[in-house]
Amino acid sequence: MPDILVARNIVKRYDKHTALNDVSFTVPEGCIYGLLGPNGAGKTSMIRIINQITAPDSGEVLFGNEKLAPKHVEKIGYLPEERGLYKKMKVGEQALYLAQLKGMNQAEAKQKLREWFKKFEIGAWWDKKVEELSKGMAQKVQFIVTVLHQPRLLILDEPFSGFDPINAELIKSELLAMRKQGTTIILSTHNMSSVEEICNYITLINNSKAVLEGPVNELRHKYKSHVWEVQFNGNTDAFRSSLTGKYELVSLAEEASTNVARVKIAQGSLSNDLLKTIIPTCTVTGFSEVLPSMSEIFISAVQGNSLTSSVQ
Amino acid sequence: MSKIGLIIKREYTTRIRKKSFIVMTLLAPLIMAIIVAIPTALDNSKNTHRHVVVVDATHSFCGVLTNGSTVNYDYTYCNFNKDEVRRMFMDSSTVTVMYIPPSQQVSQIELYSKVDPGDEVISAIQFQMNNIVERAKMKAENLDQSMIDAVKTSIGVKNVVNNAITNTGYNLALAFACSILIYFFIFLYSVQVMRGVMEEKISRIVEIIISSVRPFQLMMGKVIGVGLIGLTQFIAWIVLGYFAITVESRFAQTQAVNPDNYTQAQTIKKGMPVKEDEARNMPMSKNAAVATAIMSISDNLANTNWTLVLSCFIFYFLGGYLLYSSLFAAIGSAVDQETDTQQFMLPVTAPLILSYLVMFNIVRDPHSQMAFWFSIFPLTSPIAMMARIPFGISIWELMLSMGLLIVSIFGTIWLAGRIYRVGLLMYGKKVTYKEIGKWLFYK
Numbered sequence: 001m002p003d004i005l006v007a008r009n010i011v012k013r014y015d016k017h018t019a020l021n022d023v024s025f026t027v028p029e030g031c032i033y034g035l036l037g038p039n040g041a042g043k044t045s046m047i048r049i050i051n052q053i054t055a056p057d058s059g060e061v062l063f064g065n066e067k068l069a070p071k072h073v074e075k076i077g078y079l080p081e082e083r084g085l086y087k088k089m090k091v092g093e094q095a096l097y098l099a100q101l102k103g104m105n106q107a108e109a110k111q112k113l114r115e116w117f118k119k120f121e122i123g124a125w126w127d128k129k130v131e132e133l134s135k136g137m138a139q140k141v142q143f144i145v146t147v148l149h150q151p152r153l154l155i156l157d158e159p160f161s162g163f164d165p166i167n168a169e170l171i172k173s174e175l176l177a178m179r180k181q182g183t184t185i186i187l188s189t190h191n192m193s194s195v196e197e198i199c200n201y202i203t204l205i206n207n208s209k210a211v212l213e214g215p216v217n218e219l220r221h222k223y224k225s226h227v228w229e230v231q232f233n234g235n236t237d238a239f240r241s242s243l244t245g246k247y248e249l250v251s252l253a254e255e256a257s258t259n260v261a262r263v264k265i266a267q268g269s270l271s272n273d274l275l276k277t278i279i280p281t282c283t284v285t286g287f288s289e290v291l292p293s294m295s296e297i298f299i300s301a302v303q304g305n306s307l308t309s310s311v312q
Numbered sequence: 313m314s315k316i317g318l319i320i321k322r323e324y325t326t327r328i329r330k331k332s333f334i335v336m337t338l339l340a341p342l343i344m345a346i347i348v349a350i351p352t353a354l355d356n357s358k359n360t361h362r363h364v365v366v367v368d369a370t371h372s373f374c375g376v377l378t379n380g381s382t383v384n385y386d387y388t389y390c391n392f393n394k395d396e397v398r399r400m401f402m403d404s405s406t407v408t409v410m411y412i413p414p415s416q417q418v419s420q421i422e423l424y425s426k427v428d429p430g431d432e433v434i435s436a437i438q439f440q441m442n443n444i445v446e447r448a449k450m451k452a453e454n455l456d457q458s459m460i461d462a463v464k465t466s467i468g469v470k471n472v473v474n475n476a477i478t479n480t481g482y483n484l485a486l487a488f489a490c491s492i493l494i495y496f497f498i499f500l501y502s503v504q505v506m507r508g509v510m511e512e513k514i515s516r517i518v519e520i521i522i523s524s525v526r527p528f529q530l531m532m533g534k535v536i537g538v539g540l541i542g543l544t545q546f547i548a549w550i551v552l553g554y555f556a557i558t559v560e561s562r563f564a565q566t567q568a569v570n571p572d573n574y575t576q577a578q579t580i581k582k583g584m585p586v587k588e589d590e591a592r593n594m595p596m597s598k599n600a601a602v603a604t605a606i607m608s609i610s611d612n613l614a615n616t617n618w619t620l621v622l623s624c625f626i627f628y629f630l631g632g633y634l635l636y637s638s639l640f641a642a643i644g645s646a647v648d649q650e651t652d653t654q655q656f657m658l659p660v661t662a663p664l665i666l667s668y669l670v671m672f673n674i675v676r677d678p679h680s681q682m683a684f685w686f687s688i689f690p691l692t693s694p695i696a697m698m699a700r701i702p703f704g705i706s707i708w709e710l711m712l713s714m715g716l717l718i719v720s721i722f723g724t725i726w727l728a729g730r731i732y733r734v735g736l737l738m739y740g741k742k743v744t745y746k747e748i749g750k751w752l753f754y755k
Contacts (some may be wrong), residue, residue, distance in 0.1 A: 048737070
């Protein structure tokens with residue numbers, strides 16, 4: 001897969017504060033790319049640079065294989081974190097205006113808008129003023145305006161904040177559909193469950209630096225701590241006493257008439273050996289490896305803890 | 313359409329459809345016309361007409377006072393007793409009893425009414441009485457009427473500038489009007505630009521827009537769009553004003569045909585200043601004054617070099633507007649709320665207000681040192697220069713002033729643009745001058 005966006009050694013300083021310190025990452029085309037990090041880490045600064053709202057002090061951004069230039073604006077759709085609309089302007093007129101600013105012609109924009117308005121069941125709002133809409137309604141309009149010109153790259157800053165669960169689900173399914181059609185999506189978020197759910201790649205920015213980068217699955221495997229979850233029926237004491245040497249019982253609990261245990265195995269040993277050890281003591285009903293959640297990876301990376309302790 | 317074109321179009325169409333714009337455009341000239349017309353119209357309504365019953369204890373004024381537009385004299389009761397007559401008309405609200413007490417030389421009269429007859433009536437009575445008594449005194453001193461007339465002096469001034477008869481008073485009025493109009497235009501529309509910028513920033517639509525267009529395009533689109541609105545309003549006012557003046561002067565001409573007013577108007581129109589004390593005594597009605605003013609305006613309108621005045625007006629309006637509105641746009645971008653604009657508005661508006669104040673001196677002495685420097689300095693020249701142009705100005709001064717204005721427009725727009733692009737995305741903290749200074753150097 002070719003890379004749609006490459007950021008190389010981006011540095012951005014404001015006065016005495018360094019917002020981005022030598023940040024590099026690569027976004028492959030056609031994926032959903034998560035830009036993660038705590039507040040103030042520099043995510044929004046990075047996103048603004050990609051959108052050419054601000055320029056980096058040094059470093060470069062490539063779009064496709066070209067240096068990022070004003071003409072690329074029309075190929076990018078951007079939904080900022082703090083977003084609004086003209087309050088006194090009518091919804092349809094406003095959406096048309098914003099679409100034209102993205103380079104669409106009026107007729108095409110009008111037709112596409114009608115389709116989207118129908119799809120989102122907001123056709124009746126066309127002639128309403130934005131101030132008459134609720135916040136959730138306005139967000140639907142903003143989302144439509146962002147994706148209307150069918151950008152190659154969609155950038156969403158905290159897209160799920162402020163949406164009610166129904167709208168958030170609607171947006172999520174739209175994003176997945178767009179990825180299927182080949183749109184690349186960069187989203188910055190705190191919402192780690194949505195990252196696991198929809199992101200293929202992530203970069204974690206902390207204290208102005210990119211501290212983690214890679215495919216979500218790889219990262220989870222890379223940071224796994226060889227803990228396995230065993231569900232079994234049978235005597236817990238026998239189970240407990242069978243675990244010696246290279247096996248360490250992390251937790252054991254009874255859940256809904258089955259026992260659930262977490263066992264850490266020493267590096268180099270195989271999960272099969274663990275199974276062999278415990279099978280004589282109980283009936284195994286489930287066996288799976290525990291991968292760290294993105295949220296655990298996020299927290300430990302940000303706090304600088306070792307992953308092992310946070311998983312346990 | 314180019315992106316900046318789209319922005320201009322949006323600014324223009326949303327503003328021109330606003331009710332406030334339409335109301336303002338239509339109503340402003342109407343209000344002006346009404347303000348001018350009201351005194352004239354009220355004068356004509358003769359509301360102040362009064363019956364004055366004369367009770368003359370000196371027996372020398374009966375039949376001497378003549379009826380005028382405001383007063384009708386009734387001599388039937390000339391020889392009656394004052395108190396008796398007073399009692400008779402005690403309940404009438406349209407009658408005033410005038411009592412002339414017995415005296416060799418009348419120096420005081422008494423008026424009795426149920427309702428105050430008002431200044432107009434009292435002045436008319438006073439004026440007639442003064443004349444009669446004065447004439448009687450002169451006669452007593454054996455002064456001949458022809459002698460009195462011969463002494464009266466009135467010096468007329470024919471002011472010839474560059475072989476053209478010039479009415480300085482009229483030029484002064486024109487200079488005033490032009491520079492005041494420019495002052496208000498610049499203020500009104502620059503503040504609109506600032507409000508517009510703040511609206512975009514506060515509603516948070518700005519980040520969506522500047523991901524599609526450069527902040528500079530957004531700023532210039534707004535400045536130009538609002539400027540065009542100003543121009544539209546100005547042109548609409550000229551057209552409406554033209555109608556207003558036409559209607560007004562026709563109205564005034566019918567007034568002037570009234571023989572009393574007409575003679576007075578003609579006399580004044582000939583450019584013969586009236587001696588001060590005579591002017592005070594002359595029973596010149598306001599009708600005549602208005603008629604005179606309007607007649608002389610229409611005469612002078614023809615003499616003015618309208619091409620020069622109008623083209624300069626539009627140049628300085630647009631120039632001053634571009635200069636100030638870009639600064640106001642920068643202010644709007646730097647703040648989060650209306651109240652924070654104050655600290656930045658003051659230094660920006662100071663030259664504007666200063667030039668407005670100085671303008672009152674400039675129109676009186678349009679070629680002074682001060683007038684020169686204020687009309688050259690770009691932040692004050694739009695107003696100061698417009699105050700000088702009706703009096704005639706040398707071409708090099710005009711070129712220098714215009715050139716400097718153009719250069720500084722570019723400089724200011726560049727400066728404002730640098731502040732604007734950073735300010736737009738700054739939320740939640742009160743900015744200082746120092747900080748704005750740093751923004752200029754952000755990449």
